[in-house]
Amino acid sequence: MFSTFEWMVAMRYLRTRRQEGFISIIAWFSLLGIALGVATLIIVMSVMNGFRQELLTRILGINGHLSIYGTENSIRDYDRISMKVRRVKGVLSVTPMIEGQVMASANGRASGVLVKGMSPNHLLNRPIIADNIQYGSLKDFKGTNSVLIGTRLATKLNLNVGDKITLISPKGNITVFGTVPRLRMYKITGLFNVGMHEYDSSFIFMPLVAAQKYFKLPSAVNYLDVKISDPDNVRSKTLDIQRVLGGKVRFFNWKQSNSSFFNAIEVERNVMFLILTLIILVAAFNIISSLIMLVKDKSRDIAILRTMGATKAMIMRIFFLSGASVGIIGTTMGFVLGIAFVQNIETIRQWIEQLTGTNVFAAEIYFLSQLPAKINPGEIVTVVLMGLGLTFLATLYPSWKAARLDPVDALRYE
Numbered sequence: 001m002f003s004t005f006e007w008m009v010a011m012r013y014l015r016t017r018r019q020e021g022f023i024s025i026i027a028w029f030s031l032l033g034i035a036l037g038v039a040t041l042i043i044v045m046s047v048m049n050g051f052r053q054e055l056l057t058r059i060l061g062i063n064g065h066l067s068i069y070g071t072e073n074s075i076r077d078y079d080r081i082s083m084k085v086r087r088v089k090g091v092l093s094v095t096p097m098i099e100g101q102v103m104a105s106a107n108g109r110a111s112g113v114l115v116k117g118m119s120p121n122h123l124l125n126r127p128i129i130a131d132n133i134q135y136g137s138l139k140d141f142k143g144t145n146s147v148l149i150g151t152r153l154a155t156k157l158n159l160n161v162g163d164k165i166t167l168i169s170p171k172g173n174i175t176v177f178g179t180v181p182r183l184r185m186y187k188i189t190g191l192f193n194v195g196m197h198e199y200d201s202s203f204i205f206m207p208l209v210a211a212q213k214y215f216k217l218p219s220a221v222n223y224l225d226v227k228i229s230d231p232d233n234v235r236s237k238t239l240d241i242q243r244v245l246g247g248k249v250r251f252f253n254w255k256q257s258n259s260s261f262f263n264a265i266e267v268e269r270n271v272m273f274l275i276l277t278l279i280i281l282v283a284a285f286n287i288i289s290s291l292i293m294l295v296k297d298k299s300r301d302i303a304i305l306r307t308m309g310a311t312k313a314m315i316m317r318i319f320f321l322s323g324a325s326v327g328i329i330g331t332t333m334g335f336v337l338g339i340a341f342v343q344n345i346e347t348i349r350q351w352i353e354q355l356t357g358t359n360v361f362a363a364e365i366y367f368l369s370q371l372p373a374k375i376n377p378g379e380i381v382t383v384v385l386m387g388l389g390l391t392f393l394a395t396l397y398p399s400w401k402a403a404r405l406d407p408v409d410a411l412r413y414e
Helices: 004-014 018-062 078-086 120-124 151-157 197-202 208-214 231-245 254-297 299-307 312-343 345-356 377-403 407-413
Strands: 066-070 091-106 109-118 133-136 146-150 164-175 178-192 203-207 223-228 249-253
Touching: 018 254, 018 312, 018 345, 018 377, 066 231, 078 091, 078 223, 078 231, 091 120, 091 151, 091 203, 091 208, 109 151, 109 197, 109 208, 146 151, 146 197, 151 178, 151 197, 178 208, 197 203, 203 208, 223 231, 231 249, 231 254, 249 254, 254 299, 254 312, 254 377, 299 312, 312 345, 312 377
Parallel strands: 109 203, 146 178
Antiparallel strands: 066 223, 066 249, 091 109, 091 164, 091 223, 133 178, 146 203, 164 178
């Protein structure tokens, strides 16, 4: 498509000469702008994808995809209902749950927590908890006197495995003197760390029989926690379960409970993509300006080439190659830089924090204890093609302008 002569002349125009120094500087800035734009887009999109994926994995690891509530505050015949739901095609598990807000107290400190009561067997089937026990074990998670707490909550209350923690429920016992808050001490049998600040600092897991006793729900649960094979198809699966159970229950799925959160992430992701695309666009305009000045500076050379037999198409291809080379090199550099940064992003974060002494990625703010990144090959291809496409488009007008230059006029004014 391109001859050796066209390549030779195009590469010659890219090399710096003293009188063309300013044009060359603009070209270098264009190359740097494209590289930074492509790299930044890859990094930001990967971090946003990783952030969404990590949050989704942890949220759906702790909580189910679908919650089934009774018409009252509790479900008494939960074993029968659980059996019916398990028979629905696509349902992986059904976990009877008790949930309640309490105050946890120890060593003169207190913190609001969310207690989740579930059977030990069901807890073992939740890898995000069972595989992330940092201290202690699940062997003693049984009976009516044991709990699991998060490592950050343990740090906050200065607790360890084997210590006692006091749970205080606002829904206390009614006496002749009024309502007295319900207090009970439990032994800590293990500390978990799922890597999500909200869960590690405010969740307590309790055996189902202990939760039934503490919350005064004998032979009952608050709701059924359902996991299905296709979480994205939760609405359709809800209809299947509703047909089996009838109208005596209420449903609440993970999309309803987290819709505002994930919608906010998606909006932020799209806005960041548009904003960062402007970096590449600005660099593309720099290519246009540098090529226009190059065409002006090389008008005599163009005239000589035309008189020696070069066609308009050859002149156009020469200047197209000059501009496109900047875009190709810049996009390639940005791609390599972006991928390398994403693959080592957690190491880079730790290095920056050690160097500056500041907390770059606060778990309290961003929910996660590590900076996540997930490369989406489709998005990477889109970013690279966009970078190449914008730079190729930027070279068309200057190349066309060079091809239309009249050799007679160019030599006359020289």
